Amino acid sequence: MTTLQTHQAVELWSVTRRYGSDEHAVTALDDISVRFSPASFSAVMGPSGSGKSTLLHCAAGLDRVDDGRVLIDGVDLTPLSEKALTRLRRDRVGFVFQSFNLVAALSAEQNVELPLRLAGRRAAPGQVRAVLAEVGLADRARHRPGELSGGQQQRVAIARALVSEPAVLFADEPTGALDNAASREVLRLLRAAVDRHAQTVVMVTHDPLAAAHADRVLFLADGRIVDELREPSGAEAIAARMARLESR
């Protein structure tokens, strides 16, 4: 590993991703290069079909790239086998999806412990409880996902993503299915992970209010990064940029 040379959590170098073949091919990512530094909170925005989800999938190693390279914590994903890739995801990547985040058969506690168990490790005593307490669900440890509200389920998913102390946490529309109060709580937790634990977070969203919590907002259109906003001053500024993008 080349930890000495790199200080980036995630790097994308000239990444291209195409779907379909021949004349029906759609280029979802078109020669994108972008870096996410440690302990940063980035939001990726764009109109539907802009390639923002594909960017997240490729950066997280859930999807393969057609061209270019993806590095997580300095490790190149391109040559890795499916098994090695899975191990890397397990050890260095955390996920929060829009919905269907939890294994319905397992309790909140078991869901959080899942990545450790899959890695063949036992959680340190109190570790799982501590992470659950951090997301405010210490008293719901033994509940099944079916007995939790949507917001609580999302908080369990965040706890699970944080438990293995990954190099980067990817969140795909984490507030997409939540009401305002639950959304605010989820975003507050993500922000806290960055501020308190120096966690790197990359979040895809279409909601300017959500993006306003980030340090940096990337705007995607037609598979390219077309704009960037650092230290956004508020949701209005982001919404204005988005509006401009969509009217192009």
Added chain:
Amino acid sequence: MSLSMLRYRWGSFLGTFVALLVGVAVVAGSLSLWASARPRVPAELSGAGVLVAAPRYDPPDGGFPTHRPWSAEEVDGLVARLAAVPGVAAAVPDRPFYVQRLVGGRPAGDATGSLHAGRGWGSAGLTTYTFGSGKAPEKPGEVVVDAALGLPVGAALPVLTAAGPATWTVTGTIDRPGYYVDEATARGLAGGVKYIGLRLDPGARPDDVAARLPALLDGLGTALTGDARAAAEPEGDRSTRWIGAQLIIATVLVGAFVAIFVVASTCAFSVAQRRRELALLRAVGATPGQVRRMLLAEVALVALGAGIPGALLGAALAPLLAGPFVAVGLEPTGFRVGFTWWAPLTALAVGLVVGVLGVWLSARRASRVRPLDALRVAAAEPRPMTLSRWVAGSALLLCGGGLALLLPGSSAEQKPTVVLGSAMVLLVAAALLAPVVVVPVVRVVTWPARRGPTGLLLREGARVSARRVASTAAPVLAAVGFAVLLVGTFQTADEAVGIEDTAKIPESAVAARAEHAPGLSEAAVRAQPGRSDLVSTVYLESGEPLDATGTEVAGLVAPASLGWTAGRSVPLRFADGSVLPVTVASVSASSLTLQLPRDLLRAHDPAALTDVVYLSGDFVPAPGAERMTARAYVERKAAKEGDLIDLFLAVLLGISVGYTALAVANTLLMATHARRPEFLTLHRASATRAQAARVVVSEALLSVLIGALLGLAVAVPALFESRAGLQDEIGAPVTLVMPWVTLASIVGVCALLAALGSVLPLLRTGRGARWARTMAG
């Protein structure tokens, strides 16, 4: 973790659980029967520490070994020498013979058992008995009987023997079954001696005594001790048990096959339903190997959970089957089932293997689920046909077709095996390829209703979820295929046998054995005007037994297959053990047995019974004989075989159809349960509950229809193939019997179960609503 999954989704494992429970119980029960059906030392000889058996002949083609009888001189010499061996208290030649009590002039009791019910009084010393009353038989006409018959000493006992009816006087009663007569009478009624029992001195060890015998026997016999003495059991018992073993083997094979089939289709279906959950596991770090192992562990746990009660259930129920098995002639009289420790254990292991084999393919498929699939909100069904499905399905289709082509060339015993084997392979092929035909069939069937909403939903639903329809159709396919093929083949063969046998019988009336008699006595035959064949056995010098027929010939007529020439003298050992040189009078190309003058054969086999007399005049009533038409006689013979075949069919069909009914109901329950959100959407889109029910029931019935069509597509060509084979064999046209009744009842049962299974989860809409909320959350 697998355990948590099981606890949560026990519903979707219910089908696998029940299939494995029943499967393991069937295997455990069958193995218990099998273990108890090992040859036993005949009770009448159990008191003989050592048995000396006459020289053995092992057929080169691996059939049952046989013993040739000793001659009277050989027996006398052996008895004298054996009695002098230290440790031997008495050497008793065993002379079992046919005797049956006459009640109201009709033979009573078990026909097979009566063939060796009589013995010389000396044999009583080879078992343990206590005298109830009276004394031993001393002269002809005296008999000691079982006290259970309730006859007092001095009572007259009318009996039927191979010679004819007689009336004996009871001189004593003992506490054992059997008729014990004086040695002279036994000698006159029994065939040759094949076993000499040695009663040992108290304290003498059988193995020590046996070790002293080889030099003394000088190749004239073998000493048997312990369980090896089971070789002396009656030949009839041995073949009865062989038939029972065939049923047990077939049951275990079909049971295991159908269980694998059901488990495989249930698992495949549940994996398809759990796609998103498996993808999520992959996304959070489960390697493909971990997913695969998790599914295997789940099924292994279910197999253990179902296998333990199943194995105990099977072992506990097996003893109850002993009675019915004896009653239908699958096991000899006196058959009892005990507990065998390895039967349930083996069944449990079989259950595990069946479960793992069943889940293997779906586990591989599941491990290839991509983590990205977790993110797809509406997980579209994967392509119905995968490459591996195409390849495996086509390969099995060719393989099964090839097996079916072997049919015309195979022998009569191999035929059922070949039919069954090719049917199993073809059924798996059809199940694999089923999704291909789903869409076209649905399109054709829904054509009349294409304008209505039900037709539209049905057509589009089946188009998107061809796999779901095919999963439901698969068990129906197996049930219909099995049933039509098995029943059709056997019923067609039955017809053919009837045609063949009737053709051989020229006269119109026969004297045949009465219901409870094993055959006709010499007196009954002599009384009738007409022709009859006496069936006996003669032995070559090698000890090889040959079927011999005593009929109206002047000298020995040899079948051409023996390679003898007319004028040659051959030494033949007869059933009574005496060896005579017989000159070959002629050679017959058409005959399959040795033909000898009836009187010559009778003189050397007092025990032989006659099957039937072809009457040339009026029937003369005689005990144990009755008049019937030739046709009725053949039909009675066929019916006896038919009863056994019907039993085989009933057991095999019961297993396969029972299983598949279970699978149909289970798959539909799972499918409809998972589709509740879809129906909720339909409901919101103002479809009434009746309309939703109409859609599911129609789809379920459609699946049954497709399964039935595919099952017929496999079974009907195979049925024609098997008829062609029969026609070649008989050389006459055979009517194909299509088992319409079986077909209709199986399809009916499947349709009923399918309708119930699909509509039940829908009725519980209260839970459906909660379910939908969970999905959305």
